[in-house]
Amino acid sequence: MEKEIFAKIDSYVDYALYLQAGLTAIPALDPASGGQGEYDKAQWIEAELRKLKFDKIFHVDAPQKEAKNGVRPNIIARYNGQDSTRTLWIMTHLDVVPPGEMSSWKTNPYKMERVGNKIYGRGVEDNQQGMVASIIMLKAFMELGLRPCCDVALLLNADEETGSTYGAEYVLKQRPDLFGKNDSFIVPDGGRPDGSLAEVAEKSILWLKIRTQGKQVHASMPQLGKNAFKAASEMAVKLGSLYRLFKAKDKLFVPPFSTFEPTKKEANVPNVNTIPGDDVFYLDCRVLPQYHLSDVHAEIAKIARAIEKKHGVTVEISSVQEAQAAPATPADSAVVRAVIDGVKTVYGTKAKPGGIGGGTVAACFRRHNLPAIVYSKLDEAAHVPNEYCIIDNMMGDAKVFAHAALNMK
Numbered sequence: 001m002e003k004e005i006f007a008k009i010d011s012y013v014d015y016a017l018y019l020q021a022g023l024t025a026i027p028a029l030d031p032a033s034g035g036q037g038e039y040d041k042a043q044w045i046e047a048e049l050r051k052l053k054f055d056k057i058f059h060v061d062a063p064q065k066e067a068k069n070g071v072r073p074n075i076i077a078r079y080n081g082q083d084s085t086r087t088l089w090i091m092t093h094l095d096v097v098p099p100g101e102m103s104s105w106k107t108n109p110y111k112m113e114r115v116g117n118k119i120y121g122r123g124v125e126d127n128q129q130g131m132v133a134s135i136i137m138l139k140a141f142m143e144l145g146l147r148p149c150c151d152v153a154l155l156l157n158a159d160e161e162t163g164s165t166y167g168a169e170y171v172l173k174q175r176p177d178l179f180g181k182n183d184s185f186i187v188p189d190g191g192r193p194d195g196s197l198a199e200v201a202e203k204s205i206l207w208l209k210i211r212t213q214g215k216q217v218h219a220s221m222p223q224l225g226k227n228a229f230k231a232a233s234e235m236a237v238k239l240g241s242l243y244r245l246f247k248a249k250d251k252l253f254v255p256p257f258s259t260f261e262p263t264k265k266e267a268n269v270p271n272v273n274t275i276p277g278d279d280v281f282y283l284d285c286r287v288l289p290q291y292h293l294s295d296v297h298a299e300i301a302k303i304a305r306a307i308e309k310k311h312g313v314t315v316e317i318s319s320v321q322e323a324q325a326a327p328a329t330p331a332d333s334a335v336v337r338a339v340i341d342g343v344k345t346v347y348g349t350k351a352k353p354g355g356i357g358g359g360t361v362a363a364c365f366r367r368h369n370l371p372a373i374v375y376s377k378l379d380e381a382a383h384v385p386n387e388y389c390i391i392d393n394m395m396g397d398a399k400v401f402a403h404a405a406l407n408m409k
Contacts (some may be wrong), residue, residue: 001146001406002345002402002403002406003384004144004401005137005141005144005146005147005399005406006014006346006369006399006402007123008135008138008139008140008143008144009137009140009246009293009395009398009399009402010134010140010395011139011290011334012386012398013068013391014393014397015139015365015392016132016133016136016391016394016395016398017114017118017119017324018129018365019045019048019113019128019131019132019135019136019186019288020112020119020121020124020128020389020394021111021112022044022048023041023044023045023114023123023132024110024112024121024122024123024124024128024248025130026040026041026044026109026110026112027041027096027110027122028041028094028095028096028123029095029096029097029098030039030095030161030162031064031066031067031160032066032380033097033098033162034067035098035100036067036068036071037064037067037068037071037072037073037095037158038095038158038159039067039068039069039070039071039073039335040059040068040166041094042073042075042094042156042158043338044338045075045094045131045156046075048091049075049077049154051134052135052138052139052142053079053081053179054077054079054138055078055080056076056077056078056142057075057077058076059073059074059075059076060074060076060077060170060171060172060174060175060178060197061074061181062074062119062159062165062166062167063147064166064175067166068215068367069255072158072159072166072167072170072332073094073158073159073193074155074156074158074167075094075154075155075156075165076154076155076156076178076366077143077153077154077155077156078151078152078153078154078290079138079141079147079148079152079153079236079407080147080151080153081147081150081151081333082147082148082149082150083149083150083151084116084150084151085150085151085180085182085297086150086184087150087151087179087180087182087183087184088148088149088150088152088183088185088186088335088400088404088405088408089152089153089155089179089183089184089185089186090130090134090152090153090154090155090156090185090187090188090401091154091155091157091185091186091187091188091361091365092127092134092156092157092187092189093127093129093131093153093156093158093159093160093161093167093171093189093361093380094131094155094156094157095127095159095160095161095162095167096122096123096126096161096355097122097161097382097383099122099286099385100384101385102107102387104385105163105185105319105385105386106120106386107120107121108121109121109122109385109387110122110123110248111141114274116366117391117392118201118355118388118389118390118391119388119389119391120386120388121387122385123387124302124385124387124388124389125378125379125381125382125387125388126189126381126387126390127160127188127189127315128217128389129188129376129378129389129393129394129397130188130189130397131154131156132375132394132398133152133188133395133397133398133401134154134188134328134373134398134401135319136367136395136398137399137402137405138152138154138400140398140402141402141405143227147407147408148405148406149344149406149408149409150405150407150408152405153263154291155171156330157171157361160163160189160387164361164364165337167361167365168361168364168365169222172365172368174362175178176368179365179367179368179370181254184301184307184333184334184335184369184370184373184408185335185362185365185370185371185373186335186339186364186372186373186375187360187361187365187373187374187375187400188374188376188397189360189361189362189374189376190356190358190360190374190375190376190378190402191254191267191374191375191376191377191378191382192378193375193377193378193379194228194349194355194377195347195349195354195393195396196343196345196349196350196351196352197354197356197375198336198351198352198353198373198374199344199353199354199355199356199360199362199373199374199375200323200328200329200330200331200336200353200354200374201252201253201325201329201354201355201356201371202287202289202321202322202326202354202355202356202357202358202359202360202362202363203253203258203287203288203289203325203333203355203356203357204286204287204289204293204324204325205285205286205287205321205322205359206282206283206284206285206286206287206293206296206297206319206321207282207283207285207298207319207320207321207322207359208282208283208285208300208304208317208318208319208320209280209317209318209319209320210232210235210280210281210282210283210304210314210315210316210317211278211279211280211281211315211316211317211318212229212231212232212235212278212279212299212311212313212314212315213228213277213278213313213314213315213316214227214228214231214273214276214277214278214291214309214311214312214313215227215277216269216276216277217272217274217277218273218274218275218330219272219274219275220273222275225275225277226277226312226313226377227275227276227311228276228277228278228279228313229276229279230308231279231307231309231311231313232279232280232281232314233304234310234311235304235307236281236283236306238303238306238361239260239262239283239300239303240260241297241299241303242258242260242285242296242340243257243258243259243260246258246260246287246288246295246299247254247294248288248290248291250288250290252353252354252355253288253354253355253356253357254354254355255313255357257287257288258285258286258287259284259285259286259357260283260285261284261285262281262282262283263277263281263282263283263284263370264281264282265280265281265282266279266280266281268280271340272342282320285326286357287360288325289325289326289327289328291324291325293334295350296322300317301405304317306357308336313355323362323363324374326363326364326366326367327360327366327367327369328355329362329371329372329373330368330371331353331356334371334408335371335372335373335404336353338403338404338408338409339351339361339373339400339404340352340353341407342399342400342401342402342403342404343377343400344401345400345403346378346396346399346400346403347400347404348359351375354360356374360374362374366370375397375400376393376397377396377397377400378386378390378393378395379393
């Protein structure tokens with residue numbers, strides 16, 4: 001049965017490229033990024049899905065007045081399997097990021113171009129590779145008249161690129177009845193070029209804006225002022241103590257420890273001979289799940305108070321982004337085992353469960369105790385000029401999904 005499905009998938013290259021071309025031609029940008037949302041793209045792909053033999057297709061659309069027709073669309077397409085008590089969900093997203101500097105593109109970002117085994121265009125990898133792979137996988141089952149071991153549902157979400165408020169989070173909040181306790185998720189929105197990462201865990205994310213305020217004076221008379229930049233610089237160095245305070249290691253992650261790094265620095269005074277009275281820098285923290293972010297906040301606050309006392313400045317700390325890590329997906333869960341076995345079958349690669357420092361939409365499902373694995377074989381060309389997808393990866397991932405759909409035990 002699996003050989004038949006794989007052979008059928010291999011015959012769909014032209015169809016896969018047709019879907020990629022159609023999806024790429026319709027920008028789906030968040031209204032905050034100057035777009036109208038995913039409405040047009042959702043309409044096009046839904047029409048294509050309705051040409052196939054899905055058992056049910058419906059929407060859970062999120063209202064947003066700034067978006068076209070006032071909605072951010074989320075599409076669910078279900079194909080029944082042999083065991084209707086379980087559903088294997090494959091979640092991909094409709095939205096894309098803006099193309100950025102157009103002069104850096106060698107092709108039109110909204111016109112798919114094929115060069116050998118690669119296709120170029122905004123969205124072809126992020127996240128159309130996974131979306132198209134999931135569609136052609138089920139098309140193979142349908143045309144062969146086969147049913148997977150459990151129900152399979154495609155969830156095509158809005159708003160992944162800007163937080164999932166109108167996407168996965170909305171669907172989970174509005175329709176919790178859609179998800180059973182035995183359901184599991186594949187999220188093909190991250191991976192490695194060799195296909196070796198089966199992502200099952202993520203670190204907590206904490207981005208902080210740290211502002212020091214002192215007193216601006218002429219640089220020749222520092223005793224009359226309070227140097228906000230000097231205070232901020234010392235604080236940036238002292239934040240290195242967080243590495244010692246939160247020193248646990250977990251081999252699931254690379255690197256295997258929490259990280260606390262000063263990053264962005266805003267400009268202060270424009271001239272050399274003025275001591276700044278206002279300074280702003282940012283701290284990027286990726287914290288192992290065993291630590292609570294409230295404890296990290298508390299330690300940073302202690303450092304800030306010491307800096308205030310020493311330099312006579314005030315330190316204001318505000319959160320830019322903050323997300324406590326979701327529970328990890330058990331490495332021995334059915335979906336993880338099925339995907340890892342599929343990777344070995346299809347690519348001949350030994351994939352291993354692992355964790356990442358970044359955040360993915362999979363965390364939304366993990367917080368609802370739904371096991372989710374992030375898997376795809378890709379070059380991580382997302383968000384860059386000349387984004388590309390390797391055709392063989394797209395077809396191979398479809399086979400990995402098919403293997404999982406046949407072996408979810």
